[in-house]
Amino acid sequence: MxxxxxxxxxxxxxxxxxxxxxxxxxxxxxxPNEARDQYYSLLSADKPVPELFLKSAxxxxxxxxxxxxxxxxxxxxxxxxxxxxxxxxxxLWVEFQIAEQQEMAELxxxxxxxxxxxxxxxQFVLQTAAQMVEHEKLKELQVEMxxxxxxxxxxxxxxxxxxxxxEEREKVKKxxxxxxxxxxxxxxxxxxxxxxxKKK
Amino acid sequence: xxxTLYSVTISKDGDKxxxxxxxxxxxxxxxVDWAPLNSLAISLKSLNGDTPPPxxxxxxxxxxxxxxxxxxxxxxxxxxxxxxxxxxxxxxxLSWSRPLWEPMAFQFVREELAPVLSNRAAAYTGLKLYVEAxxxxxxxxxLRKDWSKGWFRKGKALIGMKRLDEAVAAFExxxxxxxxxxxxxxxxxxxxxxxxxxx
Numbered sequence: 001m002x003x004x005x006x007x008x009x010x011x012x013x014x015x016x017x018x019x020x021x022x023x024x025x026x027x028x029x030x031x032p033n034e035a036r037d038q039y040y041s042l043l044s045a046d047k048p049v050p051e052l053f054l055k056s057a058x059x060x061x062x063x064x065x066x067x068x069x070x071x072x073x074x075x076x077x078x079x080x081x082x083x084x085x086x087x088x089x090x091x092l093w094v095e096f097q098i099a100e101q102q103e104m105a106e107l108x109x110x111x112x113x114x115x116x117x118x119x120x121x122x123q124f125v126l127q128t129a130a131q132m133v134e135h136e137k138l139k140e141l142q143v144e145m146x147x148x149x150x151x152x153x154x155x156x157x158x159x160x161x162x163x164x165x166x167e168e169r170e171k172v173k174k175x176x177x178x179x180x181x182x183x184x185x186x187x188x189x190x191x192x193x194x195x196x197x198k199k200k
Numbered sequence: 201x202x203x204t205l206y207s208v209t210i211s212k213d214g215d216k217x218x219x220x221x222x223x224x225x226x227x228x229x230x231x232v233d234w235a236p237l238n239s240l241a242i243s244l245k246s247l248n249g250d251t252p253p254p255x256x257x258x259x260x261x262x263x264x265x266x267x268x269x270x271x272x273x274x275x276x277x278x279x280x281x282x283x284x285x286x287x288x289x290x291x292x293x294l295s296w297s298r299p300l301w302e303p304m305a306f307q308f309v310r311e312e313l314a315p316v317l318s319n320r321a322a323a324y325t326g327l328k329l330y331v332e333a334x335x336x337x338x339x340x341x342x343l344r345k346d347w348s349k350g351w352f353r354k355g356k357a358l359i360g361m362k363r364l365d366e367a368v369a370a371f372e373x374x375x376x377x378x379x380x381x382x383x384x385x386x387x388x389x390x391x392x393x394x395x396x397x398x399x
Contacts, residue, residue: 032204038237041206042217049210053217055249056241059301118250127254134306135298138313141339142296149335156331156361 029099035064055117062129065106072100206232243299256303265291265312281326288320314343321353333357348378364391
């Protein structure tokens with residue numbers, strides 16, 4: 001892949017963000033963070049929630065943070081490129097940096113929270129979350145496989161039907177040709193007979 | 201960052217977080233979905249939520265998957281394609297059933313699925329089940345884009361479906377990643393030959 005085509009996709013993607021960010025002054029780069037909200041909802045529930053759910057919710061919060069950070073990394077390159085070209089202004093860069101700082105703080109918070117459950121968990125909670133993000137993509141392939149199969153089965157059926165119709169048509173055509181040939185043959189025989197009759 | 205706080209309750213069996221007002225796992229009224237969290241929690245129940253370190257090894261499942269694959273290969277070599285498919289399918293399902301948090305699973309699953317699905321595609325092709333073969337091969341190319349085998353299997357399945365142009369396109373895409381692949385070159389030449397005969 002050339003460098004220009006590898007840049008195209010993020011540029012298109014960021015294009016949407018740039019418009020979103022420049023349109024309304026303080027539109028955030030990311031939507032609401034449900035995983036984070038869920039974690040704090042469980043933490044502050046009236047009746048205490050078992051730790052199993054809190055730890056699981058923290059892992060999901062970690063996964064979301066990892067996804068956001070890697071998205072920021074991709075967009076940062078694109079944004080820097082656009083800045084050099086003068087396509088976007090400084091204010092966008094400032095907003096981007098705020099988002100970046102927020103996500104870095106989020107990572108640190110997750111590490112801190114992890115250590116409140118289990119000593120030393122903070123050292124690897126993010127690595128586990130990152131692995132889970134990658135593993136999740138592979139699990140999604142299973143769903144995609146079902147979708148592909150459904151589509152291919154439909155296509156195969158259609159193709160089969162089309163072939164049947166064509167076969168049928170071909171048959172009819174051949175049948176007609178045969179009839180015509182037979183007719184002609186009969187006609188030829190007839191005239192041959194007549195000629196022969198006259199001769200006699 | 202400010203939070204949106206949801207009111208929650210726990211299901212009677214203690215296994216699920218639900219929204220407080222409607223006792224639902226996935227609630228459109230409260231616009232919250234606790235299902236992904238609940239399924240993660242269930243998979244971590246026996247460990248009380250304590251995931252092992254990310255580099256910890258869990259060899260038993262790897263060994264089981266490769267045993268199933270080898271069993272499939274044995275049948276494949278004897279042209280017992282249906283039996284081969286049965287074992288490959290078990291291997292695939294076992295690999296995909298790993299819990300989300302399993303250490304290194306993201307690497308194991310990719311390494312396991314690509315060859316097993318590639319072999320299953322070949323077995324399906326042997327059974328003339330070309331749609332199934334195509335689906336498997338397609339996933340292989342998604343798992344390991346730069347592996348010529350997936351493109352080869354995909355093309356072979358397409359040939360079975362008489363979609364020759366697409367077959368050649370698949371072989372050629374494979375050559376982009378592995379320009380030296382003898383297998384792919386031969387496959388293209390073969391399609392050209394049969395196409396020439398039909399003309």
